[in-house]
Amino acid sequence: MSKKMLKMVTKKFKAHLIDSHNQHGDETVIITPEALRNLTTALRDEPDFACEILADITVVDYLGHKTPRFEVVYHFLSLKHRHRLRVKVPLTEEACAVDSVADIYPSANWAEREAFDMYGVVFKAHPDLRRILMYEEFQGHPLRKDYPLMGSQPRIPLLEPERPDTPVYPPNFGDYGPAKENV
């Protein structure tokens, strides 16, 4: 039942396919960034695929383990055929941008905003790309592997330091803090 879906997708997008697998029963295709919009439109419109729901968009950061460093992961779900597909798009750190699919699937609107907020992946032609979970003045992208776990950036002056044995203000993490001469 579901292996058919993987075969159809790999056949149709063979030119842009990097890899595909069926690990643990989840069909996955890895494609190049250029093919994303065509694949997404095909998944929505063609009756063989009929993926009505874009379940989730996320980014995985493989710093130090794999190049390219980022992988944008899309999960599609079809209720008509009861199958799912995972689409992965690898991105390097320098070219950390991919086309937005918010006009094809409106659920991508907020999901892409979150991916941008947490990882810094830019979604081109997104109607409203701004931070969603963090606040505007936050600098950096917290879920990246090189962002420290306790790198808090307080919005208001605190009455006492949060972690007295480690300096909190100014945050000490390289390029992501305010310029050292301003502190």
Added chain:
Amino acid sequence: MGLEHRLPNVVTTKLGPVLNWARKYSLFQYPFVTACCGMEYMATSCSRYDIARFGAEIPRFSPRQADLLWVVGTVNHKLAPYLRRIYDQMAEPKWVMSFGVCASTGGFYDNYAAVQGIDKIIPVDVFIPGCPPRPEQVLDALMLLQEKISKEPWEKYDFEAKMAQKRSADASPSDLAQEN
């Protein structure tokens, strides 16, 4: 000069306990509810662990009308300015209860997002540990707060004395609420 300063001494020695008795048994809450502790807060306010028998039932959703600020649940850095603003908008006398371990110390969210205890933002009177605390713990903390209120001198909220103190503090730098 307020009326209380013109009363004969024997009355003002009784004034404090009367005011404290009135204040502690009629606390108007401002429930600043954010997270999971809100569920236990709801449970404390409802039929089984009735908080109304302590006089602290009514939530007043305006900081101007409330005197007990319940900070229930995690406060993160995005929300911190709003908590500070709500605390500043409350009129004295006011007390703060930090409900749950996330509000007291940040809980187990020791990371970039959560404030490691709301006492870094506003002064707190009673901390309630627990994740989430059982309603019995909450009621115990409320009773502790009532004991604390009953021991307060009535001069603590005396406006004239406070203004005088503030004027002298502005003249010389104080170390209260030192920024950063």
Added chain:
Amino acid sequence: MNRDVLGTLELEVPLNTEAMILNMGPSHPATHGTVRFILTLDGETIIKFDTEIGYLHRGFEKSCEHATWQQVFPYTDRLNYVSPLINNFGYALTVEKLLGIKVTDRCEYIRTLMAEISRICDYLTCVGAGALELGAFTAFLYAIEGREFLWDLIEEVAGQRMMATYARIGGLANDLPPDFDAKWKALRPHLFYLLDTIDALLTRNRIFIDRMQGTGAISAQDALAHGFTGPCLRATGVDYDVRKTFPYHKYGEVEFDVVLGSRGDNYDRYRVRMEEMRQSIRIVDQCLAQMAPGPVTCDDPRVIIPPKDQTYNSIEGMIRHFKIIFEGTQVPPGEAYGYVEGGNGELGFYIVSLGSGRPWKIKVRPPCFYLMGALHKMVEGAMLADIIPTFDTINLIGGEIDR
């Protein structure tokens, strides 16, 4: 207004009105959950509706990357904190998928029935709080009373009223207590009584119907496009329940109905939840009837710590215990997406492992994130007071949407 009659007379001077921007701030009585709405109003009508979330972002994903596989369970409790057991089971399911472990039958039955009990707690909270915000305080009290009894039951089983952390990878923390059956049978008629009372108070109530019917409607097509799942999608008429479409645990072996609405408005969402609670009670009954005694943890040495006499009396047992607790279960490299039917819809966990004792990445697919993304579509053009019932029936849970 007879404009034709008064046509030439300047009796009406057009007022210069501007749209008013109103902020329903993060701390608001009618928003149970911290979320901020920035409304642009023309009188009472909403022209533009902007939602701002993130006020409960607690860094779940980053914290989990620094915890071992077992230590993630308390974090998952606090995602959808009104039905915490469902989150536990969803995460455990996904890690078991990565490890390739099959849990025992009894474990699956217990997971099914505890998830349903948690689901009833979730729906009672949603219906109760929704009624509270429309002014029906009595219905709220009845709902919370029902929830207290269910929490008593969960406390007997798992030790804590809310954040039970009941699941373990490969099984459960402990078996059901021996008198669980009797306690459920004693509780059951009381639950039905409470549901009937809430029904009697709300379902045909004039005020309730006026506020809820016709407000916050969304079409099935829009709902699917926005990624809706769960009761809000079923209220629009789309038949998608993860328990029936992709059965997991023992949902394939118990009988229950999928409740569908038709108009996709607030009243339908309320009715779907009320009826689904009754279906959940049915599932719990069947699970208790079909369950057979047996072990609740599988015997895979990679995940299950050895029994105490082996830990203390044999060196292999001690080393195995030590390695599982300190280094974490060594999950082989790979990725998996596991999904369960949460209180609000399809709760998915996308987990990437690079072969160590800590997860490399855990992404939670929060069902109410996508519901909130479409909230502006449901209220734009409606009146200010329609936000309240719409927001309530969407059942936003801050811990889930902000993680």
